[in-house]
Amino acid sequence: MSSIGTGYDLSVTTFSPDGRVFQIEYAAKAVDNSGTVIGIKCKDGIVLGVEKLIASKMMLPGSNRRIHSVHRHSGMAVAGLAADGRQIVARTKSEATNYDSVYGEPIPVKELAERVASYVHLCTLYWWLRFSEIDSHYHFKLYFFVFFTSITYCWQFHRPFGCGVILGGYDRDGPQLYMVEPSGVSYRYFGAAIGKGRQAAKTEIEKLKLTDMTCRQGVIEVAKIIYGVHDEAKDKDFELEMSWVCDESNRQHQKVPDELLEEAKAAAKAALEEMDAD
Amino acid sequence: MASNSDSVSDTQRSLYPYVTGTSVVALKYKNGILMAADMGGSYGSTLRYKSIDRLKPIGKHSLLGASGEISDFQEILRYLDELILYDNMWDDGNSLGPKEVHNYLTRVMYNRRNKFNPLWNALVLGGVKNGQKYLGMVNMIGINFEDNHVATGLGNHLARPILRDEWHENLTFEEGVKLLEKCMRVLLYRDRSAVNKIQISKITEEGATLFSPFSLKTCWEFSAFKNPTVGAEGSW
Numbered sequence: 444m445s446s447i448g449t450g451y452d453l454s455v456t457t458f459s460p461d462g463r464v465f466q467i468e469y470a471a472k473a474v475d476n477s478g479t480v481i482g483i484k485c486k487d488g489i490v491l492g493v494e495k496l497i498a499s500k501m502m503l504p505g506s507n508r509r510i511h512s513v514h515r516h517s518g519m520a521v522a523g524l525a526a527d528g529r530q531i532v533a534r535t536k537s538e539a540t541n542y543d544s545v546y547g548e549p550i551p552v553k554e555l556a557e558r559v560a561s562y563v564h565l566c567t568l569y570w571w572l573r574f575s576e577i578d579s580h581y582h583f584k585l586y587f588f589v590f591f592t593s594i595t596y597c598w599q600f601h602r603p604f605g606c607g608v609i610l611g612g613y614d615r616d617g618p619q620l621y622m623v624e625p626s627g628v629s630y631r632y633f634g635a636a637i638g639k640g641r642q643a644a645k646t647e648i649e650k651l652k653l654t655d656m657t658c659r660q661g662v663i664e665v666a667k668i669i670y671g672v673h674d675e676a677k678d679k680d681f682e683l684e685m686s687w688v689c690d691e692s693n694r695q696h697q698k699v700p701d702e703l704l705e706e707a708k709a710a711a712k713a714a715l716e717e718m719d720a721d
Numbered sequence: 722m723a724s725n726s727d728s729v730s731d732t733q734r735s736l737y738p739y740v741t742g743t744s745v746v747a748l749k750y751k752n753g754i755l756m757a758a759d760m761g762g763s764y765g766s767t768l769r770y771k772s773i774d775r776l777k778p779i780g781k782h783s784l785l786g787a788s789g790e791i792s793d794f795q796e797i798l799r800y801l802d803e804l805i806l807y808d809n810m811w812d813d814g815n816s817l818g819p820k821e822v823h824n825y826l827t828r829v830m831y832n833r834r835n836k837f838n839p840l841w842n843a844l845v846l847g848g849v850k851n852g853q854k855y856l857g858m859v860n861m862i863g864i865n866f867e868d869n870h871v872a873t874g875l876g877n878h879l880a881r882p883i884l885r886d887e888w889h890e891n892l893t894f895e896e897g898v899k900l901l902e903k904c905m906r907v908l909l910y911r912d913r914s915a916v917n918k919i920q921i922s923k924i925t926e927e928g929a930t931l932f933s934p935f936s937l938k939t940c941w942e943f944s945a946f947k948n949p950t951v952g953a954e955g956s957w
Contacts, residue, residue: 512810536810540803686812698812 455567455603470625473605474523479640479672482609484620484633485661488689489611491520492665497680510686514539516549517612518686518696522637524605535559552612556621556629564627567603607637613694640672658689662699666707667714738790738841740764742775743914744876745786745845746904749854749869750897753925754847756786757901761916768916776922778929780805783819783848788873790841819848819855831863843873849926875912880904906937
């Protein structure tokens with residue numbers, strides 16, 4: 444399944460003879476090993492859900508947030524290396540506030556996704572970069588700055604981000620859902636899934652009639668999917684974390700209200716039992 | 722007046738305000754805080770702007786009233802907007818209360834004053850959180866305190882004596898409004914930069930309400946006005 448890089452996979456600045464950058468593909472594998480993260484676009488908003496695999500029984504429920512608000516109107520769910528994810532979220536928050544203070548309006552979700560993707564991509568280009576240089580490259584992305592390095596050394600000061608994010612927001616153009624991969628590509632979706640159970644989750648999402656669904660119903664469906672793709676054998680316990688941004692939440696990104704979350708969990712568990720009973 | 726800028730790169734320091742709002746008066750009542758201000762913005766001695774909103778809700782629990790330079794007030798609103806945004810993004814069920822916001826404003830005002838670049842305002846910050854009422858004031862040199870009733874500018878000299886006499890714990894909403902109107906009426910008569918378009922707002926545990934602007938009735942039929950110069954030697 445995975446071809447061995449043999450020598451072409453030591454640095455993110457090296458192509459392989461068949462045109463692949465192995466480091467980025469390995470970064471994607473880090474994302475694939477994490478708990479499932481799902482996002483769906485309903486007719487009145489976005490719902491994000493995360494299967495948080497619990498590493499230790501002593502962890503407090505509700506800690507280790509995987510979904511973060513990046514501005515009033517948008518939020519981001521992270522899969523993969525948590526520390527990398529924190530970095531991306533911090534940068535996204537900063538981009539969103541900066542846009543708001545310069546242009547006086549909340550950042551359009553499309554623009555935000557582009558900036559996140561640009562940032563993730565930037566960190567796959569160079570093996571050595573200081574943060575001040577990142578900013579100057581970043582905002583002049585129209586011209587290509589060739590950075591000469593001494594490539595004889597194989598010192599790795601930089602690696603691609605080992606996390607993928609699903610970004611959902613609600614702006615003037617309605618609700619939008621974007622997914623950014625470690626390679627720096629970002630596409631707009633009406634349903635997206637990353638992590639362990641993404642294949643099964645995507646199949647389930649495709650079955651849903653999203654254009655007719657409200658976010659309230661969407662929350663229940665997302666819970667069902669996450670409970671469904673959770674592998675009881677391999678990973679024991681998990682915590683479900685969900686957020687939404689929709690008309691009902693006043694177009695603000697926030698955690699799904701507790702009673703709706705409980706309702707969703709109950710419905711998901713009931714659906715599982717039905718499946719097991721068959 | 723001599724300019725305070727040292728070099729080309731140095732930013733200009735505020736020397737005097739341009740468009741100013743006049744007094745804000747506020748008091749604690751049974752359910753929360755009541756605050757009143759007029760809607761005028763004076764450009765020196767000209768009453769130039771007559772519809773300036775000087776009372777703004779901040780977050781879920783506070784109300785901010787400002788007198789002094791209007792552009793500095795707008796800048797303060799931007800700082801507070803960012804503060805509340807970051808507070809909301811934690812999404813952890815907590816939110817900044819009036820005491821915290823007042824403290825933040827005090828730090829901002831005092832630090833700016835130390836750099837000789839003050840935000841030329843006197844701010845009134847009131848709110849209710851978890852049943853606790855809070856009313857405080859901070860001005861451009863960083864003086865801050867909390868009390869049961871506060872006022873800025875001329876309100877300190879004209880309104881607060883009235884409040885000291887007539888304020889008591891557990892005023893009802895109607896009593897509070899009447900008391901505020903009494904203060905604003907005196908200010909309207911005596912303050913040259915007052916405008917007869919008053920806004921009252923209240924904040925309670927449920928949230929902030931801004932009432933529509935109204936005008937106060939004034940009386941000019943005093944006998945002393947009929948023949949104002951009687952008794953003034955040498956007048957005509």
